Amino acid sequence: MGYANGLLCPQGKQPLLSFGIISDVQYADIPDGCSFLGVPRYYRHSICVLQRAVQRWNQEKPKFVLHFGDIVDGFCPKDQSMIAVKKIVDEFDKFDGPVYHMIGNHCLYNLPRDKLLPLLRIPGHDGRAYFDFSPIPEYRFVILDGYDISAIGWPEDHPNTLKALKVLQERNPNSDKNSPNGLVGLERRFLKFNGGVGKEQLEWLDHVLQEATELNQNVVVCCHLPLDPGASSFAALLWNYDEVLDVIHRYSCVKVCLGGHAHKGGQSVDSHGVHHRVLEAALECPPGTDAFGHIDAFNDRLSLFGNDRMKSSEMVFGH
Ligand SMILES: Nc1ccn([C@@H]2O[C@H](COP(=O)(O)O)[C@@H](O)[C@H]2O)c(=O)n1
Numbered sequence: 001m002g003y004a005n006g007l008l009c010p011q012g013k014q015p016l017l018s019f020g021i022i023s024d025v026q027y028a029d030i031p032d033g034c035s036f037l038g039v040p041r042y043y044r045h046s047i048c049v050l051q052r053a054v055q056r057w058n059q060e061k062p063k064f065v066l067h068f069g070d071i072v073d074g075f076c077p078k079d080q081s082m083i084a085v086k087k088i089v090d091e092f093d094k095f096d097g098p099v100y101h102m103i104g105n106h107c108l109y110n111l112p113r114d115k116l117l118p119l120l121r122i123p124g125h126d127g128r129a130y131f132d133f134s135p136i137p138e139y140r141f142v143i144l145d146g147y148d149i150s151a152i153g154w155p156e157d158h159p160n161t162l163k164a165l166k167v168l169q170e171r172n173p174n175s176d177k178n179s180p181n182g183l184v185g186l187e188r189r190f191l192k193f194n195g196g197v198g199k200e201q202l203e204w205l206d207h208v209l210q211e212a213t214e215l216n217q218n219v220v221v222c223c224h225l226p227l228d229p230g231a232s233s234f235a236a237l238l239w240n241y242d243e244v245l246d247v248i249h250r251y252s253c254v255k256v257c258l259g260g261h262a263h264k265g266g267q268s269v270d271s272h273g274v275h276h277r278v279l280e281a282a283l284e285c286p287p288g289t290d291a292f293g294h295i296d297a298f299n300d301r302l303s304l305f306g307n308d309r310m311k312s313s314e315m316v317f318g319h
């Protein structure tokens, strides 16, 4: 399955697995607008990007599809949140196979976790949205919940809300906790629209990676929030990206981390040879343009075939 943006399949090699990718559809039935920093956002057009993606995936037949979060935008009128989420889920359901969703901040602006998770069919427990699956024996996918510790999405008196407010209070002196004003370098990540991975989830991650190591599996870690400063603006990073990387780096099974949220996309290889790829957002595609793709997984690499604004990447495993 090779197409678009110039990447060719390694000659004569069949992938072990292919999967479709798209991020930040962030749909709303509202006129075009822009981000706080003035980057245009095409709220109605993003569903067209998704429709073209599904059409393509149904021709190419990847085994499953991953959406990296922010299914609808925070500006969606709140009395339409449920309808908007269902509308986009219905479009994803036109793909002839399983679709796995991650939660993003914009999902949580629209709906609380108890409503959101069933709609997105996220197999968490107690409102947690982390899980793993192994579509073939050689590979395991780990989906992290980057808003586990978050000031959005949990009830106001939930311990995770209180923990998040404490983090923001300690690390961000601005009254608007979404503002990075005065925060320097990596400290710019301590914003309300980001979040963190809690202790229980870190322990779960450690356990999953231990099991994957025993099974000799390659692991792909997925999270709405980017995990490596080299692949993202500092203001988009997971609060405790360093703690998550510490766990990941204890093992050599994690080959690639994939994320969304930082809409222009990014790519890096970290100090332990793990690839990080942040996906370009569907929301920021001007009408008629696209950002989606698929990834072919081999024993020694992931090959990302991006469409249009989504860049292609070859991620050869370093260990
Ligand atoms: N440099 C910035 C960026 C953002 N904010 C605040 O975050 C909100 C969301 O930003 P978007 O990029 O998603 O539009 C925005 O409304 C601001 O409150 C900021 O203060 N400074």
Ligand SMILES: O=P(O)(O)OC[C@H](O)CO
Binding pocket: 070, 105, 106, 193, 233, 235, 236, 261, 262, 263
């Ligand atoms: O999708 P948003 O509106 O949360 O924007 C995220 C920012 O691009 C992160 O820097």
